[in-house]
Amino acid sequence: MATKKKSEEHIIEINNLKKTYYTGDVETPVLRGLDLKVKDGEFIAIMGPSGSGKSTLMHIMGFLDKPTGGSYHFEGVDVSELSDDDLALVRRERIGFVFQAFFLLPRATVIENVMLPLLYQKHSHGHDMAKKALDSVGLSHRLDYLPTSLSGGEKQRTAIARALINAPSVIFADEPTGNLDSKSGKQVMNIFQKLNEKGHTIILVTHEKTTAQHAERIIHIRDGLIESEEKVKGRINYSDGDELLK
Amino acid sequence: MNRIIKFVRIAFVSLTENKTQAFLTMLGIIIGIAAVIMVLSIGRGAEKLILSSVESFGNRSIFVQPGGGEQGGPPSPTAIDKVKYRDYLAMQDLDYLEDVAPILVYSVAITYGSQNQNTRVVGSNEYYLSALNSGVDEGRNISQNDLDLSRRVVLMGYKVADDLFADRDPIGQKIKINGKTFEVIGIMEEQGTRFFQDFDKRIVIPITTMRTQIFGVDYVMSVLANVKEGYPIEEAIDQTRFFIRKRHSIYNPQDDPLKDDFRVVSQVDAAQTFQGIADVLTYSLVVVAAISLLVGGIGIMNIMYVSVTERTREIGLRKAVGATAKDVMLQFLIEAIVITFVAGFIGISTGVGMSFLISLILTEFVDSWEFIITLESVLAAFFVSVSIGMIFGVYPARKASRMDPIEALRLE
Numbered sequence A: 001m002a003t004k005k006k007s008e009e010h011i012i013e014i015n016n017l018k019k020t021y022y023t024g025d026v027e028t029p030v031l032r033g034l035d036l037k038v039k040d041g042e043f044i045a046i047m048g049p050s051g052s053g054k055s056t057l058m059h060i061m062g063f064l065d066k067p068t069g070g071s072y073h074f075e076g077v078d079v080s081e082l083s084d085d086d087l088a089l090v091r092r093e094r095i096g097f098v099f100q101a102f103f104l105l106p107r108a109t110v111i112e113n114v115m116l117p118l119l120y121q122k123h124s125h126g127h128d129m130a131k132k133a134l135d136s137v138g139l140s141h142r143l144d145y146l147p148t149s150l151s152g153g154e155k156q157r158t159a160i161a162r163a164l165i166n167a168p169s170v171i172f173a174d175e176p177t178g179n180l181d182s183k184s185g186k187q188v189m190n191i192f193q194k195l196n197e198k199g200h201t202i203i204l205v206t207h208e209k210t211t212a213q214h215a216e217r218i219i220h221i222r223d224g225l226i227e228s229e230e231k232v233k234g235r236i237n238y239s240d241g242d243e244l245l246k
Numbered sequence B: 001m002n003r004i005i006k007f008v009r010i011a012f013v014s015l016t017e018n019k020t021q022a023f024l025t026m027l028g029i030i031i032g033i034a035a036v037i038m039v040l041s042i043g044r045g046a047e048k049l050i051l052s053s054v055e056s057f058g059n060r061s062i063f064v065q066p067g068g069g070e071q072g073g074p075p076s077p078t079a080i081d082k083v084k085y086r087d088y089l090a091m092q093d094l095d096y097l098e099d100v101a102p103i104l105v106y107s108v109a110i111t112y113g114s115q116n117q118n119t120r121v122v123g124s125n126e127y128y129l130s131a132l133n134s135g136v137d138e139g140r141n142i143s144q145n146d147l148d149l150s151r152r153v154v155l156m157g158y159k160v161a162d163d164l165f166a167d168r169d170p171i172g173q174k175i176k177i178n179g180k181t182f183e184v185i186g187i188m189e190e191q192g193t194r195f196f197q198d199f200d201k202r203i204v205i206p207i208t209t210m211r212t213q214i215f216g217v218d219y220v221m222s223v224l225a226n227v228k229e230g231y232p233i234e235e236a237i238d239q240t241r242f243f244i245r246k247r248h249s250i251y252n253p254q255d256d257p258l259k260d261d262f263r264v265v266s267q268v269d270a271a272q273t274f275q276g277i278a279d280v281l282t283y284s285l286v287v288v289a290a291i292s293l294l295v296g297g298i299g300i301m302n303i304m305y306v307s308v309t310e311r312t313r314e315i316g317l318r319k320a321v322g323a324t325a326k327d328v329m330l331q332f333l334i335e336a337i338v339i340t341f342v343a344g345f346i347g348i349s350t351g352v353g354m355s356f357l358i359s360l361i362l363t364e365f366v367d368s369w370e371f372i373i374t375l376e377s378v379l380a381a382f383f384v385s386v387s388i389g390m391i392f393g394v395y396p397a398r399k400a401s402r403m404d405p406i407e408a409l410r411l412e
């Protein structure tokens, strides 16, 4: 069993973060001043009702979007100054994303989908890396399948392998179990826990209590503000039994 | 670099995945490029043909033709009777010219036994063949005597003789031209196709006979002459022009060609006239090809726009995993270029094939037609098709590159 190194340093530090959408004359404040710190190697869940701003927060933390106010430090660096190309570079090298709707390329095989991020990097062992990533999500027997012939769980595990391929510091998962049956959902959450044990920081967005129970800490947000946060007591943990995956 | 190769591969794969749609997308470009190749091939063939036609005259040849105007332009058809037989007779006395030959062409029916055919008869004199750099293959040439006595004698192109007489000896045979009996005195050497006409299917009779018994007109179609060795050709042209102008009582001190009712040209000028006609044809076809390419390019742009919209999620995802705007731009641009490159390849193959078929058909009519495809035309076609991909691919690619990943990923 891998021992978990938990740094006391904060990989993510957010202060008074704001995001307002402007559509014509209409202002839509979505994030209204959030403070949040995430330690390196932590597994947190962001919970809240639909429309509360969870995805928006995740996109900003994942360098897909820029805040309209407040500050965001990643590994101690203020990222508000970064250009679009710099943000792309950070996403490419430090971040992995998993989405509710999988977003696999329908005409590419499983392994090609996993290798997609490498297209934008200089890697020569792409195929081996993709195989390893697929192995770690239990899909080494599906390399040349097309996504349409996979089950929902297999699709999401392919997406996780894709998020893993660049050995990211942080993996963001937006409702990763939202389109899955409960068994596949458990499998996926088990994988996230194992990845967390290997040292990846995991930030999970969900509105389901049980899914959130897999994290170490839960942040509740409502109407663009942090309502409360809690340490998870009675955390669901598969790492001892490990009956779902070898 | 590595990335570009990968993008090219991806573009090729996505092309082969949807062949029908890809083909339809490419159709405009394929047609345009094929047209360009065909135009260039046929243009080159025509050019070659004209050059060889012109070279068949001696390089000291000059022509007097009816109709004024610039030398490069085509002569006016209404001026057909402006160069007179008398002008030809007078030109024989110019001391800087020799081998002065009149040309008067007329369509006639010829009969031999039960065989009938229509052909073109040339009325001329003993210098006609040497002016064409040709000669008599069998028998004899027209003589001064034939001319003086307006004898009913005829020289034949070998194809006419083969048609009529097959294996029989043609010399001494009697044929009828428009009902009048003529004696075959000689067979001309092979002359080939000149100015798009098969000279081996013509027959030649003395111009005096032609004027008195076949086609009684006071004009000639043109007068050919050679400038004597040692006399400057330009000077001979000018002198001849002044000479004819005087005979025609044309007052033209400004030397304005539009005021003349005839023109005096050298073989180079004649080549330019024909080249001019060929060029007009070529350019008009090039315009058609260009329009087709423009329409094809717009078609590709349209398809690329649709593709960008259809692939919004893919673009968002690519950006999420680290693609920069430049990467996305490059990918879509390369896709457009690959499409037009493949279209160019198909278009070039089609164009070469079509040109070859056309040349096969043309050789039926024009023996000396050559099938010519130049490397330059193929390279130009590739260059044009790739440029179209770049030009018409830029806007869709830019739209893709500017797409906000959030908007793309929020779509459900």
Ligand SMILES: Nc1ncnc2c1ncn2[C@@H]1O[C@H](COP(=O)(O)OP(=O)(O)O)[C@@H](O)[C@H]1O
Pocket (backbone or CB within 6 Å): A021, A022, A023, A028, A030, A048, A049, A050, A051, A052, A053, A054, A055, A056, A057
């Ligand atoms: N481009 C936009 N313009 C205006 N409002 C937006 C835009 N994108 C998202 N929103 C609004 O922001 C709010 C938060 O959205 P989101 O972060 O997706 O919530 P959650 O993920 O918690 O369901 C929603 O009310 C949504 O309508």
Ligand SMILES: [Mg+2]
Pocket (backbone or CB within 6 Å): A054, A055, A056, A174
């Ligand atoms: Mg959401």
